[in-house]
Amino acid sequence: MSHANAPLTPAGxxxxxRRCESRPIAHVAAEAGISRQCLSKWKARYD
Incomplete structure (x- = not known):
């Protein structure tokens, strides 16, 4: 369940x-419009 201000759904x-497997986290985060720290946290949870 996402909250109203969530930048992405769980699928997103x-x-x-998964994009971070082949590309730098900073580049993927910049393209998505989120912080590198946020994406790093999500990736750590996934791993």
Whole structure:
């Protein structure tokens, strides 16, 4: 369940995490409009 201010749905988050397997986290985060720290946290949860 996402809250009203969530930047992405769980499916969108998973897509971004999977993109990080072949590309730098900073680049993926910049393209998605989220912080590198946020994407790093999501990736750590996924791993």
């Amino acid at each position: 988050t998973l897509r971004l995490v």
